[in-house]
Amino acid sequence: MDELPIQSGDDVVRVRQHVRVLAAQSGLSLVDQTKVVTAASELARNALVYGGGGTARIEVVTSGTGKNGVRIDFTDDGPGIPDLDLALTDGWTSGGGLGLGLSGARRLVDEFELTSKAGVGTSVVVVKWSR
Amino acid sequence: MERVPILKIGSTLFVSIQIDLQDETVIRLQEDLAEELVKTHATGVIIDITAVEIVDSFIGRMLTMIGSISRLFDAETVLVGMRPAVAITLTELGLSLRGVRTALNAEKGLQLLNGSS
Numbered sequence: 001m002d003e004l005p006i007q008s009g010d011d012v013v014r015v016r017q018h019v020r021v022l023a024a025q026s027g028l029s030l031v032d033q034t035k036v037v038t039a040a041s042e043l044a045r046n047a048l049v050y051g052g053g054g055t056a057r058i059e060v061v062t063s064g065t066g067k068n069g070v071r072i073d074f075t076d077d078g079p080g081i082p083d084l085d086l087a088l089t090d091g092w093t094s095g096g097g098l099g100l101g102l103s104g105a106r107r108l109v110d111e112f113e114l115t116s117k118a119g120v121g122t123s124v125v126v127v128k129w130s131r
Numbered sequence: 132m133e134r135v136p137i138l139k140i141g142s143t144l145f146v147s148i149q150i151d152l153q154d155e156t157v158i159r160l161q162e163d164l165a166e167e168l169v170k171t172h173a174t175g176v177i178i179d180i181t182a183v184e185i186v187d188s189f190i191g192r193m194l195t196m197i198g199s200i201s202r203l204f205d206a207e208t209v210l211v212g213m214r215p216a217v218a219i220t221l222t223e224l225g226l227s228l229r230g231v232r233t234a235l236n237a238e239k240g241l242q243l244l245n246g247s248s
Contacts, residue, residue, distance in 0.1 A: 031220070034185055034220045037184070042188060
């Protein structure tokens with residue numbers, strides 16, 4: 001597993017590039033690579049902007065049926081998300097954005113798990129499988 | 132931080148994005164373009180994203196804003212060269228880039244600008 005820090009805009013770019021490499025390695029199509037890299041970009045930015053920085057753990061995984069995929073675990077030690085359902089609503093934003101980051105990222109991946117605890121931080125784990 | 136160069140050809144400003152965009156770079160481009168529009172009185176802006184591998188919600192919002200800002204300076208913006216995978220991803224993400232005109236490539240974008248001016 002590769003662990004990358006998310007402390008600056010440069011780091012967000014590095015996370016994207018790393019996800020791209022592992023997504024290609026796990027045999028994802030170009031469109032699926034683009035989707036998971038875009039989702040990673042949204043989630044890395046969230047960790048930076050709302051979580052005050054965090055970590056991305058990226059790895060190639062294999063499913064029970066033998067499919068390969070890429071799994072990314074984003075964690076931050078930020079304030080946490082008080083209302084998860086609200087945060088996952090299209091168009092809802094706590095910042096100045098479009099409110100498509102979390103909800104959009106969820107649509108772009110196959111598995112999406114969001115856990116958050118007030119005062120402790122937020123973790124988002126996503127997986128994109130090859131077809 | 133890297134900067135995206137802006138070229139003036141005739142009455143059009145050309146921007147070709149050849150780097151992996153980080154948020155600060157796009158914000159800087161927005162400011163640089165506004166200044167160039169005032170300085171050059173250009174009537175059109177072509178943004179070439181042929182080399183851009185992903186457009187996420189932030190970059191997409193900034194591109195839409197560049198279109199709106201240009202309009203305030205009486206210039207039309209055309210986004211050209213979007214990759215198919217980027218178009219599919221943007222749509223699934225829920226971004227429509229409303230208000231920004233698009234063309235398949237720079238040549239068609241220029242035709243669009245010349246036809247509309």
